[in-house]
Amino acid sequence: MEGPALSAVADAPAGNWVDRYAPPKVRPYLQLARLDRPIGSWLLLLPCWWSTALAAGAARQPFPDPRLLILFAIGAVAMRGAGCTWNDILDRKIDRMVARTQSRPIASGAVSVPAAFAFLVFQALIGLAVLLSLPRFAVITGLASLGVVAIYPLMKRITSVPQAVLGIAFSWGALMGWASVFRSIDDPALLLFAGSVCWVFAYDTIYAHQDREDDAIVGVRSTALLFGQASWLALALCYTATVILFAMALLGAGSGILAWIGLMAFAYHLHGQVKRLDIDDPALCLAIFKSNRDAGLILFAGLSLDAIGQHLASIWLS
Template sequence: MPSSSSEGAMTPPVADAVSGNWVDRFAPLRVRPYLRLARLDRPIGSWLLLLPCWWSTALAAIADDAPYPDPRLLVLFAIGAVAMRGAGCTWNDILDRKIDQQVARTRNRPVASGAVSVPAAFAFLVAQALIGLAVLLSLPHFAIITGLASLGVVAIYPLMKRVTSVPQLILGIAFSWGALMGWASVMRTITDPALLLFAGCVLWVFAYDTIYAHQDKEDDAIAGVRSTALLFGRGTALVVALCYTLVVVLFGIALLSVPSGPFAVMGLIGFALHLAGQVRRLDIDDGARCLAVFKSNRDAGLILFAGLALDTLVPNTLAPLLP
């Protein structure tokens, strides 16, 4: 790994990093800028990329009458999510380094601040992409083809804020691809339940990233960057509520089409209640509140995954006890 300058290594963490995170506490100074570049000090993005993969894997396990979601796939998707989220963030920071310098929340990002040079960032991008490729090649052939189809969307997303007011829609497509990957890995095809899950995930990402974008709306306007936060303004809560409602409806239809059992339904209900709570808590004029609401989507997603996983685990656990 190319080394950064000692001055760059001492660059303070970005504004939305968790105080006292493991990178700032334990990582050697030389590697901290790279860990920050991969967002390993802020794992929420990896969680949000991973959850659609896990949902899809669990939903496919229900459809396939499997005793549990494939643990090998769950682990592979976890590794792949961390690697590809890091690669995507590195690519984003290379392209956005000039814009990041104009935004208070992002001006300390490693490339924008000079802690990591552009050539070093490219080398780091390649290293992370190779890990992601190794994970992809460990999947069935149909899933490999499905995964490769996402690369174009991933590559163009960082540029979208320059040309459209809805870059969150492109992010939604990129971050929701896992809803197809889990199903493709288990079923070796893409059918209606996976497509319904994918459509719901796109709306979920669109909504939560709109919330996230409200942290930067003033700086974005100055820098000439577009976002749904600027587009929707005071109507954001209504748009988020509508998107979240459609997410629950689409997920519900996906569960019915499998069909799933009571634990999956309870997971969806818990997920829906969590989303409703986000809308109630949202204050677009409070950046810290927006960040907290955004981050809470990990918990919402884990509630849904727990319900889907229990739907396979519990019936198979109880089966030997039933007459």
């Protein structure tokens, strides 16, 4: 039986639109899908958009395909919600022992496990509808990610680097945009994917520092516990690898000056994150983690403007 919905979840932003406007019966499901904190959807979406924009520049398209950008946005929200629902089903006992997560809908009893499964299927069907709207090669590429998505919530029980598995899952979109444009996966897409894995590994390490003490108590693992006070060095190395791999992707795709300016601005943002980080300040860790949306949008803007600029240049030179 489902219990009464809580008015808010502890780790959601205060005054978010779900808590303010959603009907009480719907609210716990929106909270379960994390629609009260959209940062995860942004971070899942951005590699898709990067890949679409990088492919547009390589194909000398006038701009990134708006249809693909919209489809990826819908898919990111649906699949992030499905992933969070699956995570909360598996982690319901752990969530009850952690102050930041014990008010989540399943852990608190606001949503029953059977109802959560039904909601998971609903969200997955939306994601499937989006996937089937893509070219066949991209459909096959997308389906190949499901195994990684399914096992991620279990990784913190068996490995100290669950962030590496999350990196693979959240970076799959770096292949999807390119696959949708070229019907293949080429070196630039693979390099973009590898760089994105490093990026996700780093920013989720920052996020994990919020729960470092609780994780140690309940016996789950993370890179925050693994690296401890050496986290700044691990982050610096991961972010450096991210920028190098992205630069190699730009070279392989034949990107122009605007893409390189976007990458330099992105790199500067990552440098600032490492410089500001205090792993003993949970609020700052959360703020720096969330700032990766802005970093990603900066890179997307550079890639998109470069596609537009290269197309105009090709017209002018023809």
